[in-house]
Amino acid sequence: MNNSIDGLKKHLYRFSATFFLLLFCQPFLQAQEVSLESGKEYILGGLEVTGLQSYNEQTVKTYTGLRVGQKITIPGEEISSVIKKLWGLELFSDVTFYYTKIEGDKVFLELNILERPTLANVTIYGVKKRKIDDIINDTDLKKGKKITESLIANTKNYLQNKYKKQGFLNAKVNIVTAPDTTGTNTQNMVISVKKGDKVKISSIEFEGNEKLSDKRLRKSLKNTKKKKFYRFWKKSKYIEEDYEEDLDNLVDTYAERGYRDARVISDTFVKVDEKSIKLKIEVEEGDKYYFGDINFVGNTVYTDRQLSQILGIKKGDTYNGVLLKKRIADDSKPDAEDLTNLYQNNGYLFSRINPIEVSAVNDTIDFEIRIIEGKETFLDHVTVVGNDKTNDHVIYRELRTRPGQKYSKENIVRSVRELGQLGFFDAEQIVPDIENPNPNTGTVDIKYSLVESGSSQIELQGGYGGGGFIGTLGLSFNNFSLQNIFNGEAYKPVPMGDGQTFALRLQASRTFRVYSLNFAEPWLGGKKPVRFNLSFSRTQQFATEFDPSSRNRFEVDKSRGFAITGVSAGLAKRVQWPDDYFTISHALGYQLYDFDNYNIGLFNFGNGTSNAITYTLGISRSSQGPGRIFPLYGSNFDITAKFTPPYSLFSSKDFKALKERSDEIADSASDGTPLTTAEINELQEIEEERFKLLEYYKIKFRGDWFTRLVDKLVLRTNAEFGFLGNYNNDIGDVPFERFFVGGDGLGNFTLDGRDVVQLRGYENNSLTPLSINPITGRQEREGGTIYNKFSLELRYPFTLKPSASIYGLAFLEAGNSFDNFNDFNPFQLKRSAGVGLRIFMPAFGLLGIDFGYGFDTDANPGSVGPSGWQTHFIIGQRF
Template identity: 75%
Template sequence: MKRFISSEPVITLLLLFFTSLVGAQELSFDDGKRYILGGLEVTGLQSYNEQTVKTYTGLRVGQPITVPGDELSEIIKKLWGLELFKDIQFHLVDIKDDQVFLELEITERPTLSDIKINGIKERKVDDIVKDTDLKKGKKITESLIANTKNYLENKYKKQGYLNAKVAIAVANDTAQTNAQKMVINVDKGDKVKIKKMIFDGNEQLADRKLRKAMKKTKEKRFWRFWKKSKFIEEDYENDLDLLADKYAEKGYRDARIISDSVIKVDENNINIKFKLEEGNKYYFGDIDFVGNTVYTDRQLASVLGIKKGDTYNGVLLRKRIADDSKPDAEDLTNLYQNNGYLFSTINPVELSAQNDTINFEIRIIEGKETYLNHVEVVGNDRTNDHVIYRELRTRPGNKYDKSNIIRTIQELQQLGYFDAEQIKPDILNANPNEGTVDINWNLVESGSSQIELQGGYGGGGFIGTLGLSFNNFSIKNILNGEAYKPVPMGDGQTFAMRVQASRTFRVYSLNFAEPWFGGKKPVRFSLNLSRTQQFGVDYASSSRSRIEVDKDRGFAITGITAGLAKRVQWPDDFFTVSHALSYQLYEFNNYDIGLFNFGNGKSNSFAYTLGISRNATMGGRIFPRGGSNFEITAKLTPPYSLFSNKDFESLRDRSQELAELEIEQGGLTAAQNQELEQIDQERFRWLEYYKIKFKGDWYTTLVGDLVLRTNAEFGFLGNYNNDVGDVPFERFFVGGDGLGNFTLDGRDVVQLRGYENQSITPVSELTGTQEGGLIYNKFSLELRYPLTLKPSASIYGLAFLEGGNAFNNFQEFNPFQIKRSAGVGLRIFMPAFGLLGIDFGYGFDEDLRPSSIGNGPSGWQTHFIIGQQF
């Protein structure tokens, strides 16, 4: 018969000695006797090795051991701590002379073989399994079940399901040894909404203002769709602080919430009742600065912006000392940190409160000036170090400047090579005694190359497009075979090529850009080569869907553009000034494009473009969260007619006569047509024009991740000589998705959603066709909200209001006469494919096509966005 030493939460050792073995001697429970361990047997094991358990106990045959004693108690504690067993018992098997023989009987806990979760969406099961660590093979314990239940109930209560209930059951799995299946039943119930918030004791602030002060705790209203009225305890506790802050902003420093209570209305609704005590209204008195040597009292008072006699505002005082909501806020803390005083501390202290006036002392400990010791960049697996270091405004030996850190983040985000959401520098090894600090820039590479592969049917045949864009290219390694992974990368250059072709046209383009031309200054060099060909088309007499292509007739544009852009320091270093020279050769071979009156010949365009831009956006290129970006450009050709001896006035008058004659006669003779062609060849042999464009984008974070983009655009195409007239190229075509992949005449294609492509284009008085506008304006409001901003794919939704129009001349121009639209859309940015999107827009007005006049609003239009600007 076995004698045992049992194990329970309060460990007990019970020895029963039989007289046949030990001569009827008795051993007290509290006594212990020293033995030599003669043997140890482990029983009850199902999945563990006996020797492993023996080794873990630390017991060895032949060692001295006291029975009962602390050694066995400690071993049992150790085994319980593993949470692998649900019962542990030591049995006294035998005693021979001074030797004791023990048996360790173990009952293993069952392992988890399968888990099923009911009551939630299938796609969320994996997340719950991961969060609760319910892996197959895990030992099932009471604490595991209790912790899982508590976690899930609290999880859903935090989401507003205050009545959420979770039940967990386990059952033996007969297909496996010592295994159990687990079933979790989740009953979230309905979200508990706040029906009413009741305020008692407020005389100075109305209920409406107090409700508005609470950002995430809102009453149930049918019109409130963005902020829900669900009750979430964590958000509620934070909003209680905002309620106190609201009073502090108005001078009521002593205002407090005496009590707040949640009153259950029914299963799905609650009321919240607040009892308030407002106290007296206070004003700022004297504000003295103590400890400041770097800045004078006057300088500090100017930044603080609070004067004696102002209504007390505790929230404003905190923000003027240190505004945590804005990294670049104009406050006293940033004033010091932007000048090298990283270790400075600033504390406002109330000296006295006399009647309704509070006197303050701003106590400043400036500390030592701080300098950067080590600056390191890690995580750039593809991008070469020099591409990153040239963008850094934090260099070893420089004085610490928080504004330079913020600006560096913006510069790295705009490169587009790294995940913008994860660019966060680590401040390390801060040493206030020596005045030094290290900075580690931890970067996560994101895809910077894109491929465009499209196919479709249009114009009587298949249209194919292949585009490759490498935005972190390395041209110096183009002959280095080992650098092709799959192409040479890492030097921050841009190399792109694009081919689009069908039976009727071909488009080729090649682009290269070096952002640091010469390697020492941020001077961007760019070069663009392009070639466009349009072939003659004859429609079969039986059907316009059947076409015959005549490659002996056609129209082609060959162009080259070279540009330099330099970042300047004035008015600030967000500005860039750019210069570009471009040449286009237009060639006609027995092809009447309808833009002017000749089908054979050539036209030339040589232009200089001056651009001034300021890019100060924050948050990255894909989803900016703040700042602005604007650009104004002027494209100018030489005024050839001013240096020519040609009589352009006579040519213009004769052209108008022939146009009027064509209307009267219903056509022109062959000789008159030839004369008209010669006139246009003379007028447009060298194109002369000037073109002014402006575009501005402003980004404002409204609440959380909700961002408002405001956009305004304007463009004007003018001439130097009215006798020469306006050029038929370079005009503005407004409407649609804004994609201008195939444009033969240098036109600007302007997006205006809710209307068909290029349909907001004025009609020519002479030809009755849409030949492009000479002036346009456009305005947009766009609300954006990110669904995910992961490196693999960034997705955001949007809603927009838009308006714009194009006009034939400045006399007709009216900035308030716009075609309006509204709608919603979705954008997806994947590094390999660039920007993809879809918009659903409703046009409230008629477009400008002759066929649309009198047909009412444009109505719903669907637009697909591929590779467009963000």
């Protein structure tokens, strides 16, 4: 009871004090409107903070900055500043000062605060569960957040705009809050989203257009399309932001055709129903104009004739404002051939070029291209940041920009490409920053910001094939450092940072073993881009016999088999002619083919050895970019010629007689009659004699073009050709180095230097010609000596992040292989089409899957009709 009476007294006292102060301070309030200095000065006798629920009173007092005993003016700046300061925290919904008592020159104040409620839980209805977390993160609706009117309004606007951008123009969002009884001054928030149906565009109508047809104008609206049943790529939903951009595109369409005064007078949309709208666009076309005289003013570095050639616009041409802008500065292409790049590629960073209309008489417009060339600019400092693993010298040697050189935008673009091609950095995040430009001194700095990506790969897989388990271990370190191999501190997990390549691959099963070791130094000696490569390999294949009583149905005889041991060394140098994208390579190799009672019919001799000493000349040109994994532009061309010495020119052997006898024995088995043991032995002896020293030449060509169509939609065009020939027809074609076409293009192991050529939609090697093996009497694939292949591939990336790059593709392919040049018909192709997916992870390399449909019959015995659907798994293939 006493507490109630005391409380009532307090409220009555506060009311009377407030009433008194209103009367007492009225002169001061009126005076304050004129000048703050006219308020009366008091000494603060006390300050009480009321209304707090979750904050400490002393904390609030300290924050206000008011101290008992200080002088304050009432009304005055001190009180106003405190109120403004507290409101700025956005923690309170009301902040009020009261005069509770005045004793002489002392004033006692009460600060009454109403705290904003705190967010406890958020419940969202009307969206998929997996989307709720994203919405909460995007709107920052975290537990403990203060609930304000702006928070609610911003959340509502965000969600409505979010769904409107997706085509839900009728989207409605309702937000309510309710007290949460489990906490102090907390509230729960409930968000209800009603997206409604997507609003499609049923029709687009134009008014006022006479010069350009409705069809042409609709085509200019790149992102705003009317609803059609066959349209899949471009949707017909209405998105305001895209629509506004398309209206600019529409005006540009007129400007490209000479109508520089064309404009959109009005645009409206009419609601047809809940699911569709109709757009109406009224245009004013104006007259058609033509270019008149075009004069250059201010140019001293280049002549008028040189500038006119780059501009590419002549007097009398139809006025094209879009083209004129691009020829001055094409922002869509960093390496465009325009006037701005002409100057910036030759040191004039500070140049400015402005086209000015000087007269417009009748239908002709005269221009002045006014040029301020500025001072010639040189590079002062060139730095790189972000390379945590890769040593600086590996990066700097690839840069086309060096201190003291003239500034060149072309060299910067090329440097970005070269860094992306290294494979050590995320090509999407290589940023050249122009810093400290000084037009007075003519200097500028460049800083390349890099993001390291995983450059090493591990291949660890197992599978079943060839009658048993196949295990593979592959380690590839693409940024290796040989000089630190004895430095224990550099092993993280191996020495890295010098840009070298070290790869080790081991593969084994019950029937074969493969070992390979490769080392490459891209800058031999460290001064010039001369690549040195050294590799060793050994392949062992064991004989197998079919045994129906065995659990594996095949028994392996490791005392019988054959092996290939090879070593090669090569040098490749980047050259400057015809341009500096070209590389010429040379390689020397030696292969030893060793047969030990290996009479399975793969080759026509089972005992003995063959030797091959080869020289390979390669010419390649690579201008693809910006990265290796997903190129957006450029091309790759490779042509290689592999030769052995023509031993037969210096030999007294009668190769003609040997070949005739070999053909005679083989022909005797062509009707299915098995060879006798004596004939088999004789045939093997002849074949070993013919191919003791292999002589052949092998020519291969491969070309890839990358064309950016829209955004990051890229068309890859591919053409390939290969031919295996001989110097001496009396010897014939060697049984090794053949072409095997069809399937995924992957070989678990390479027995004989063969090229396994991808052609999806067909079984592996199924487009390789068949022939009767005279020893086994069976049809076997001995490989073709010539092949050609063509493909088109549309690619689009889903993500190109450093952790994983993923893109989808659709392809058309055609190709075939042939026994000899006489049978070769470049138009006799096996066709296929399909779709696929690629995933590149730095630690594991390239992984993928393709679904291909073969339209033609393959070369398998008994095949009729199309090959049909085939599934191909891709591991570690060329990008």
